[in-house]
Amino acid sequence: xxxxxxxxxxxxxxxxxxxxxxxxxxxxxxxxxxxxxxxxxxxxxxxxxxxxxxxxxxxxxxxxxxxxxxxxxxxxxxxxxxxxxxxxxxxxxxxxxxxxxxxxxxxxxxxxxxxxxxxxxxxxxxxxxxxxxxxxxxxxxxxxxxxxxxxxxxxxxxxxxxxxxxxxxxxxxxxxxxxxxxxxxxxxxxxxxxxxxxxxxxxxxxxxxxxxxxxxxxx
Amino acid sequence: xxxxxxxxxxxxxxxxxxxxxxxxxxxxxxxxxxxxxxxxxxxxxxxxxxxxxxxxxxxxxxxxxxxxxxxxxxxxxxxxxxxxxxxxxxxxxxxxxxxxxxxxxxxxxxxxxxxxxxxxxxxxxxxxxxxxxxxxxxxxxxxxxxxxxxxxxxxxxxxxxxxxxxxxxxxxxxxxxxxxxxxxxxxxxxxxxxxxxxxxxxxxxxxxxxxxxxxxxxxxxxxxxxxxxxxxxxxxxxxxxxxxxxxxxxxxxxxxxxxxxxxxxxxxxxxxxxxxxxxxxxxxxxxxxxxxxxxxxxxxxxxxxxxxxxxxxxxxxxxxxxxxxxxxxxxxxxxx
Numbered sequence: 039x040x041x042x043x044x045x046x047x048x049x050x051x052x053x054x055x056x057x058x059x060x061x062x063x064x065x066x067x068x069x070x071x072x073x074x075x076x077x078x079x080x081x082x083x084x085x086x087x088x089x090x091x092x093x094x095x096x097x098x099x100x101x102x103x104x105x106x107x108x109x110x111x112x113x114x115x116x117x118x119x120x121x122x123x124x125x126x127x128x129x130x131x132x133x134x135x136x137x138x139x140x141x142x143x144x145x146x147x148x149x150x151x152x153x154x155x156x157x158x159x160x161x162x163x164x165x166x167x168x169x170x171x172x173x174x175x176x177x178x179x180x181x182x183x184x185x186x187x188x189x190x191x192x193x194x195x196x197x198x199x200x201x202x203x204x205x206x207x208x209x210x211x212x213x214x215x216x217x218x219x220x221x222x223x224x225x226x227x228x229x230x231x232x233x234x235x236x237x238x239x240x241x242x243x244x245x246x247x248x249x250x251x252x253x254x255x256x257x
Numbered sequence: 258x259x260x261x262x263x264x265x266x267x268x269x270x271x272x273x274x275x276x277x278x279x280x281x282x283x284x285x286x287x288x289x290x291x292x293x294x295x296x297x298x299x300x301x302x303x304x305x306x307x308x309x310x311x312x313x314x315x316x317x318x319x320x321x322x323x324x325x326x327x328x329x330x331x332x333x334x335x336x337x338x339x340x341x342x343x344x345x346x347x348x349x350x351x352x353x354x355x356x357x358x359x360x361x362x363x364x365x366x367x368x369x370x371x372x373x374x375x376x377x378x379x380x381x382x383x384x385x386x387x388x389x390x391x392x393x394x395x396x397x398x399x400x401x402x403x404x405x406x407x408x409x410x411x412x413x414x415x416x417x418x419x420x421x422x423x424x425x426x427x428x429x430x431x432x433x434x435x436x437x438x439x440x441x442x443x444x445x446x447x448x449x450x451x452x453x454x455x456x457x458x459x460x461x462x463x464x465x466x467x468x469x470x471x472x473x474x475x476x477x478x479x480x481x482x483x484x485x486x487x488x489x490x491x492x493x494x495x496x497x498x499x500x501x502x503x504x505x506x507x508x509x510x511x512x513x514x515x516x517x518x519x520x521x522x523x524x525x526x527x528x529x530x531x532x533x534x535x536x537x538x539x540x541x542x543x544x545x546x547x548x549x550x551x552x553x554x555x556x557x558x559x560x561x562x563x564x565x566x567x568x569x570x571x572x573x574x575x576x577x578x579x580x581x582x583x584x585x586x587x588x589x590x591x592x593x
Contacts, residue, residue: 106378113339113371122339122367133374160370 040252041191042142048101049093051247052108056086056093058243059236070232073219078232081116085124088115100137105129105149123161123170123233127240130156143194147181154178161216168214168226170233173205177241192252195245202238209234258456258556265454269310269332276317280582284320287348290341291330293317294348298326302420302429303349304356305329306413307337308365311453313518314583315360315409315552321581324417325358326350333453336364342372346381354382354426358413358433360405361387384430388412390442390563392501393470393479400438404472407515407552408440408563411575414586418577432574439566441502443494446471447484448519448558459554467559469493487524491531498564499539506540511565511575513547519558528560544572545589 043051059082066079089111098104109128113121131149141149154174163169165176180201184194209231214220219231262268269291277284277293284293304324308316309331316328329337329345346355357373359365366387373383389401390408416433424432446469449462462468462481467490471478484490504510512532516525529548536543544567552561567575579586 110375117338118336119364119367122371125339125371129371130374133378156370156374160367 040248040255042140042145043101043191043248043251044140045098045101045104047251048104048141049096049098051244052093052104053090054247055240055243056090058239058246059083059086060090062236062239066232066235069230069235073214073222073226073229074232075218078120078236081118081120082124082236085112085116085121088112100139101141102132102135102137102149105132119161120233123157124236126157126160127153127174127237129153143181143189143191144185146191146194147178147185150174150178150181163216166212167216168209168212168219168231168234169216170231170237172209172212172231173202173234173237173241176201176205177237192245192248195241195248199238199242199245202234202241206230206234206238258451260453260456262453266332268453269330272310273317273330283582287341287344290344291332291337292327292341292345292348293320293330294327294345295320295322298350299421300350300353301423302353302356302426303327303351304358304413304417304420304429305342305345305349306358306409307331307342307345307369308359309333309335309337312406312552312554313550318551318581318583319410319413321579321584323414323421323577323579324581324584325413326417331364336362336368339368339372339375342368343375346372346376346383347379351381354384356416356420356426356429356433357383357385358409358416359385359387360409361389361401361403362405382426384426386412386416386430386433386437388437388440390437390440391470391472392441392443392498394472397501406442406444407513407561408437408442408565410515410551410584411440411511411513411563411565412436414579414584415571415574417579418574421577422574432570436565436571439571440563441498441565442561442563443470443497443501444559444561445469445490445494446478446517446557446559448556450554450557453555459556469497487527488531491528492535494562495532495535498562499541502564502566504539504541504564504566507542509542509544509567510536511545511547511567511571512536512543513549513551513563513565514560515549515551515553515563516560517553517557518550519556520560525560532562543592545575547586549585551584 063079063083070078105128109125113125131153177198180197303326305327306316306325307329311333320328329341331337388405388409389403391404394404395402419432420429449458468478469480
């Protein structure tokens with residue numbers, strides 16, 4: 039049973055996310071072309087391709103280091119507002135932490151809660167604005183709920199991935215307050231947000247990787 | 258519009274190199290980044306700035322003695338990259354902390370805020386002040402949500418002077434924030450800017466029309482009207498500022514007129530004189546007047562007026578000398 043992950047595992051998990059994001063580029067591009075600038079998919083692909091290239095050689099002290107390096111690579115390679123916002127997801131949760139050397143479910147819940155708070159403050163967005171927050175906040179709440187209920191790491195991330203997916207569906211029901219999508223007004227209803235979709239892919243990938251790791255550990 | 262460029266995408270790089278070649282004793286470039294640094298930096302709270310190009314001579318012209326110690330540039334109308342800002346923070350004296358001054362625009366704020374966290378992990382303490390002075394961009398009740406424009410020149414000059422007197426980082430940040438909170442700017446555009454890369458007008462503003470409160474990247478303003486006389490336009494702008502800043506008889510202000518590039522010296526001083534006359538008529542005391550192009554988009558005509566409410570401390574900082582090839586300032590004596 040896997041209940042916490044070390045820095046090596048964290049690196050593998052991030053590289054798994056990178057593969058999934060890169061695979062999803064056409065899907066993200068299609069979504070963003072309908073309502074945004076159309077560059078979200080290529081931006082995410084560029085960022086996570088850089089992660090795939092640079093992270094393997096990086097020697098982290100602890101899993102927090104892996105998250106920081108991932109965020110920094112995204113920041114540098116993606117540029118613009120997306121680079122900062124997705125960089126924030128990985129960086130801002132760990133800036134004031136002391137590492138224990140591994141991350142359990144509670145650590146992940148704390149890290150993502152802190153980065154969610156930074157993200158909302160920085161992007162000035164709340165749930166209902168048709169942004170990545172619509173997927174991210176429910177995912178964090180699901181992690182926290184799993185912690186309270188004493189659930190396993192596998193279960194916590196599986197719930198978080200589902201909550202993020204529901205969040206993506208929810209973005210179809212609201213109008214946008216930011217970016218090009220704002221000018222769509224009511225025409226934005228029915229279209230999903232690309233940033234929220236990327237958050238879902240990230241959580242879904244973490245969940246998949248952790249479940250896979252669990253099966254391998256059980257063998 | 259005919260322009261003098263080589264490869265448009267390299268224009269910021271070429272400009273930075275040219276600037277440093279002109280003043281090699283004063284400035285150096287951070288290798289591989291669009292960053293310039295003053296040479297021979299003192300140990301104190303450093304002050305850095307960052308912004309895209311295109312609102313000239315901000316930001317590069319604001320680096321100098323008694324001004325910013327370094328500047329991270331982005332491309333034209335593009336926020337500086339986070340890595341450039343982080344390396345700027347690493348390159349200036351930073352043991353006493355670093356004040357970052359930028360104008361309040363989403364891209365700049367996002368990058369500076371995230372970089373502040375990365376810097377803190379390395380033990381570099383920062384405070385960030387985002388100048389928010391455009392009275393037409395948000396209501397007074399949301400003053401700090403306003404867009405940052407020409408008022409940044411006063412905020413920066415005063416903050417840098419405060420840093421030079423040896424104040425702590427928190428004290429310098431407090432001075433900068435207070436100045437930003439007391440700075441009010443309003444602009445009128447009389448002819449359109451052009452896009453540097455293409456030479457095409459950046460937005461549509463027909464001959465004979467003026468627009469109040471237009472954003473520096475062509476964002477829609479608050480009112481478009483037929484052009485009237487210099488006096489009438491000055492009056493409208495000043496009245497908007499007086500009302501927004503709630504200026505009363507005997508209030509004391511610094512007055513700064515920022516003519517855009519297509520507006521001439523002759524027009525500028527006609528406007529400048531009329532503004533001062535309105536202040537005199539309303540009993541508002543002008544501590545200093547400053548007329549210079551400090552924040553203007555290529556090609557645009559028009560001007561902005563900035564008013565800063567002052568107290569004794571702010572006046573003292575304002576009067577400290579500065580030295581930059583692109584930021585003129587001279588001490589002004591008592592007005593009778």
